[in-house]
Structures are given as C-alpha cells and as structure tokens.
Amino acid sequence: MSRLAPWLAPLGLLISISLVACQDSSTRDSSQSESLKVVVSTTILTDLTQRIGGDAITVTGLLQPGDDPHVYEPVPRDTVALAGANLIILNGYNLEPKIEKLATSVDSQAAILRAGEAIAPLKLGRAPDPHVWGNARNGILMVQAIQQKLCQLQPSDCPQFQANAQALSQDLTRLNTWILQQIATIPESQRQLVTTHDAFQYYSQAYQLPVLGTLIGISTEEQPSARTVQTLAKVIRETGVPVIFTETTTNSSLLETVADEADVRLSRQPLYADAIGPAGSKADSYIKMLVTNTQTIVDELGGKTTSFQAD
Template sequence: MTLTSKLRAGIASAAIALFAAPALADDVKIVASFSILGDMVEQVAGDFADVTTIVGPDADAHVYSPSVADARAVAEADIIFVNGMGFETWSDTLIAESGTEASVHVATVGITPVLVDDETDPHAWNSLLNGVIYVQNITAVLSEAVPAHATDFAANAEAYIAELTALDAQTREKLGALPAGKSTVVTAHDAFGYLADAYGLNFVAPIGIDTEAEPSAQELAALIEGLKEQGASALFVENITSPALVQQISEETGLKIGGRLFSDALSERGGPATSYLAMFQHNLGAIVTALEAAGES
C-alpha cells in the first residue's frame, strides 16, 4: 500500500470517528507542524486546548514523511499552525489530502526573512525577538477562535513573552562580552542565520538550509580550506543531522567539536532542550562556552 493510500485510509477512519464522537465545543484540537512550534502553542494555549505535534523531538522536518496517524490528527484538527517560509515542504499535501476543515495559520507572519545564498531561511525561531512574533501570532489566532478564553491566552502570552525578552537581553549581554574576532561558528547545516543576524555571530556550514542537500567533495574541500586559512572559533554537531561531516571538518582543521546544538527540533524527554526556552538556553550556553575557550587559546 502506498503512503497516499495509507493516508486516505487513515483519513476515512478519522472521518468515521468524528461522526461517531463529535468533539466538545471547548475541546479545541490544535496541530502544530513541528516540536518547537508545538511548544510555543502549548505555552499560549495552556489547559484550554489539545495540541498535537506532527514532527516530534530530534526529528528532521525538512525530510519528514507524514504517517497515517498524522493524517488522522490533521483531519480531526480545528486549528493548524505551520512555520511557513518553505520549511515544511510536505505540509500542503498532507493538509489538502486530509480533507480537514481546520483553519491553517502561518506562525511567521510579520517576520522579516533572512536570505542564505538567495534562499529564504525558514529557521526564524533562532532569534528570540522573532519568537515573540510567533507567540503574538499564535495568541491572536487562539483568541479569535476561542474568545471565551482570550483573557487566559493573553495572560499566558504575556508571561511567556517576558521570559523570551529576558533571555534575549541575557543573550546579547553574554555574546557582547566575548573576545573580539571570536564569533565564527561551524555547524552541520545553515539553520542559524537568524541567530547570527540578531546577535552578531557568523555561522558557516557544509550543508545549506535544507538538510536533504549534500555538499560535493569540491565544496566540502573549499569549506575546509577556507576554515584553515581564516579560522573559526567553534564547531558543533546538530541533533537532527549526521555528525559525519562535522567530524570530518574537525579532523581536517583541528577544530574541537564543542558539543551538540538543537537547531530544528527539541530534545526527547530527559534531554537538555525539551522546550523552546530550554533549547535556546542550552544552545547559548554551548556557544558561549566554546567561544570563551577559543578566546583564551
């Protein structure tokens, strides 16, 4: 059975379930496309909605293949949030084939896109002030959809935004105190353009914004040669990509791997990045530690 056939079978089952047991009026079912966005939605919705995430922790949304369970969740949803900016290439097909009557909302509306090699970088959450825009967009949607709890959503959002802006100020302070000239960070793929743009860092990577792409031997050799000539201060693997390329860069440049960054997904339960705030705190701590060490060498 093909994936499309499986999805259609799942959708049919979901339709039967919906007919047999309609949701309560205040039992709002929300689907978020990936784990970071799902956490933001949960922070705003609180106890007043049931949030399902399609692409879970430590999973790569760039190359994800939806399942029958995903199709069922979308078919049953009242509200769907996606990141947009070309991030979830599979989402339009999944939503269209599900037959869902849910309203679909792009969480990045109002964010100025960063371009990487003339392509739109979809990883907008890697700036905390962009994270505030995500939260404001989510709050507006939920307040309109469930006006009875608009005050609750607003209160949750206000408290959450206060945490995000406080961490943004802390990030600027910590990164601003780093030694001059020690700001180049190497990662597996181009996921940190917004962090670089917001906080004055320079990120380079062997893979572009889409993890499906692979560098040619010539491109990788040119990157390694450039790092040998110009230097870099930190090197990291990511939670959603193979460490092989980063290990090769480490071996050929002498750069020590400074740990693992969480780029496109949260960590599994028990990990260091189980929420958007925790993810940013972990990444910030790892980057600062590596760049401080580079400044002392």
C-alpha cells in the first residue's frame, strides 16, 4: 500500500477538484433555474421590465415591435410561456384583451401585475384610456410598480432592481422636462394634433398639445364612418392644421383620404403609438420612442428640437 500512495494522492486530489467543480456547476445551474420567469405583453413594458430586472430575471415579451396589442391574436407559444411564468405583466385597462383573457385562464400559478393600472386613467366616453405611457411621468409610476413586484417575488435581487429603477426614473424625469421644452417651440397656432386613433391623450394633457381629432377611438379595431371622415376633414380645414400624423401600427389609407379632403399632408414619419420600434431603430426603447415621437411632432408642426441623451 505504501508504494501505491504516491499515485493515490494525486488521484484523490483530482477527484476532490472534480467534485467541487460539479458542486459549483450544480449551484450555478440551480441559481439559473430559479431565476424569475417574467412574461410581458407589450413591447413598451418588455423594455421597462428588462431594464429594471437586468440579468437577474428571464423576460419573455409576447408582442414584437410593430404588433398592435388591441388586435393581437395569441399563438401556441404564448400559452406555453404564460403557463411557465412566475410573473405576468400586462398593461391593463383592456389594452390587450385577448392576451389578458389567456393570461387569466391558463393553468399557471403566476402573479399578475397590470402595470398600466398604477395610473389613474383618463376617460374616453365610459372606458378608461389604456395608453398611459404617453406621459413620461406615468412611465415612472409603471417602473415603480414593476420594481416593487420584482422585489416582492425575488427579494435577494431587490437592491439591483431598485438601483436600475432609480436610474431609469431619473432618465424619465429628465425626458419629461425635455418634451415640455420641445413642444413649447411649436407656434401656438399650429399646436394641435391629429392622429389615426386615440392613443395620445396622456401625451396631449401632459405636454399641452391639444388633440384636435382622431379618425378612430381608443381601439384600432374600430372602423370610421364616411361621416367621421368628412367631419374630421372639415375641422382640419377650418383650423388650418398643417399636417396629420400616421402611426406605425395602423393602416394609413383612411387617413390619406382625410388628408386629401382637408388638403393637408401626412407626416413624413409615422408616430409610434402602441409599440416601440424594432431593434436598431431610432425608437427601439420606451425612452427613444417618446423622444422620436416628440421630434417628429415638433419638426412637422414648425418647432425646433434639440437632442436628448439618456444617462
């Protein structure tokens, strides 16, 4: 046995190292498997959730850039994602009715957060207006709601969530001031907004840019009547609005009819109403979406914009 000992010692050391490596690997795998699985409806909320959660959570966004939440039809992979979630984040206020119906019916123990309902809604008729993100200060309230829910469900990473949410909220506070400054450069006689659907009431109220009219109401599922088209065209002619704005998630053909009848032009760039832009675009985050929309509106209505850079 004494002659074998010199061989056994290194072998024992190798086995010990292997066991430690296996334990480390097991620990890492366990930690990764315990990462909070968060499924999010809209691209706006997906962006905010990813920025708050960082690498401490796993985020799955159901809608992709350009998808219209009002009319989105869930697909089988959405059911799978929702069933495996620890947390489901929706906008609420009936923005994404088919996703909400699926989220509340799927066999899941997930917590559900309706982040948009952290904001007291404006009303259009009897219905609450779900487009709360148009006001950057409302964005801060959604950030806080998401951060608090993540801390509740994964307290070990709460300091990271809080730090990320604070940095994001600071950027949104600066953005809110910047938007007010940009809108103020539009000549007062031209400071009116005409869009495809009623998605900019929060933006309008927060930044003192009256919505003169829209072709359809809250949901893009609505279809305007010929009378609506004629009435809107008449109002535009009477007020002298120089341009009306198309949107990325809606068909612009009917608005083209309004523009022809009112003898005004369509905006050169569409507004991002219900979704951020694709990766690499100038509106591929919530902050950049609000910046891009503001620059488009101000430039088209005769104002002058400055650049905005988030920290």
